[in-house]
Amino acid sequence: MPRPTATTRPATSRSAATRAALYLAGLRRFASDGWRTARVRDIVSDAGQGNDSAINYHFGGRVGLLEEVLRRGVLRMEDERRADLRRWASSTPDLAEIVRAVVSPVADLLADDEGRCTLRVIAQVGALAEVGRTVSTGPVADTALQDQLEMLVTAVTDRCGRELAGHRVRQLIVMLTAELAARACDPPESGPPHREYVTDLVDWLAVGLARPAPAG
Template identity: 30%
Template sequence: MARTSGPETRDKLIRAAEELFAAQGVHGAQLRDVVTRAGQANPSAVQYHFGSRDGLLDAVMAGRQARTESVLAPLLAAAPDELRALVAALVTAEASELRTDRGRRCLRISAQLSHESGVRTRTPHPTLAGTGYWRLIERIADRLAAGGLPEPLLLERLDLALTMVGAAMADRARQYLDGAEPLTGEALFLTDLVETTTALLRAAQPEQATHQQGKDPS
């Protein structure tokens, strides 16, 4: 067994966590199994290198975010301030993770964390603070605000749209990992996801929204 020190061991733990978090769930996977999968003898290896399960999860997501950012940067620079173009940049960047098994596992993990991004409070999760991904979210939010969507509804709708994109990507990733045959080719899948997400965001504001903002439906 390898000793628990150095960047090589950290990487082994991260890769083991990606496999188990994707297959068994972020909260279902046992840290002792992560340690064993990484080939480590010290049962406290995760605590030693990352402090906690959350620290390990943040490291997994930081790596996934770094890969996506490299794809997103030129797309974000070229995208006009038009809703469909911004959604297309988001979907294209996320789809880059479908190219590898590692990325596919991380898409499955991300979908479990979709409501932890901070969108609903406009306060990014630490792994998203200062990223191109968060700037893209803000640009999409600005487009929705310019269309007259009130803030509470805007944030709920944006969070729902991001959750939908994440779930769709995770399901596609699962099919690839399982060797299943998708119903549609990838190009059609991605184009339809852009159109569907854009349509969701552009949906007409309910008439009662102006009268019931923030009110309990009861």
């Protein structure tokens, strides 16, 4: 294989820089305008580019850019989630601890602008979650989050049965993503301090999941 020349290396660097600029511009437009309705021409213009086909070239289109946003969001949380899984190898966590481990890393995306935009995009697809499929395909597949969600379904099954457990974990995904997206739209200094906010969020989600099955 021929070695890269001095003229090909800058082109590669420019391509990576263009892709990065398009990603950030697309992330922000998806967050503000919606991933389905954001205009490609606006994303390209925001990124300082002049060719509307740039999104297709770098991401394979609008859906490809959305998948990249979701993938990066999931991977950003992976190290913390893997650390929890390693810690659990020697002891079985209770339901509240699993909920904390699911919720805390995604809530920590509130810490910066890219994370806050990511949360606003995630919420747009959270309502489409189907637990059996969501945890085995797409950006969650083969990640620590997949393992944690499967553990959560198992823990909830002990309270209310498998079918209702899947439904409740789906509700958690919908409510959690919608709530964090709403907080991401608020000024960073508004509301309760972050740790207090996350603790309260984990508590009420865990209580809801732990309810016994309705009688009858």
